[in-house]
Amino acid sequence: GQQVMQIPQYQHVQEGEDFTTYCNSSTTLSNIQWYKQRPGGHPVFLIQLVKSGEVKKQKRLTFQFGEAKKNSSLHITATQTTDVGTYFCALDNAGNMLTFGGGTRLMVKP
Amino acid sequence: DAGVIQSPRHEVTEMGQEVTLRCKPISGHNSLFWYRQTMMRGLELLIYFNNNVPIDDSGMPEDRFSAKMPNASFSTLKIQPSEPRDSAVYFCASSFTGATNQPQHFGDGTRLSIL
Secondary structure, three states, X not given: OOOEEEEOOEEEEEXXXXXXXXXXXXXXXXXXXXXXXXXXXXXXXXXXXXXXXXEEEEOOEEEEEOOOOOEEEEEEOOOOHHHOEEEEEEEEOOOOOEEEOOOEEEEEEO | OOXXXXXXXXXXXOOOOOEEEEEEOOOOOOEEEEEEEEOOOEEEEEEEXXXXXXXXXXXXXXXXXXXXXXXXXXXXXXXXXXXXXXXXXXXXXXEOOOOOOOOOEEOOOEEEEEO
């Protein structure tokens, strides 16, 4: 099956600093989804990327899909304490199933 | 709109007991997924239903686990007999599956502790 590596596993930042998490696949992807899970909560869908080289923004969050459609990144500008949580990428398998990455846990110091 | 509803929210039971987790997907969604989340193994897909039919159960750990979806608005995940290593958070998620993959909507999860 598809392999997905997400790095880093953990990231501590000072509030106001930027944050980036990376997702790498062993195969070319049809699309990729990103989810956020707050501590004690459940994963919540953020965005889906479909096109090669696609860049989408949601306020301070910027999502990018690689040209080869094998990697993706999520960048948060000027982190806030509300950004705390674990960010997952999820790969679209054939048959409508997702393979979730291991997640990057973001901690923000006020 | 009501989201995915799971029950119970928490379950603590002794090993060997039968555990039944319940899920009500979002109305109109035709796909349902059961996941297990642990620190060691992350978020794992256990089983996927489409139109109430199990499509892929390759993630079900062993015969002690079984899942059913008798109708479009209800699914159960059963563990019998339960073991301490089954302790985890179990999530149910639903989506509408058409030509392309759609976002999955997760329930609040069931936190299961097997003593």
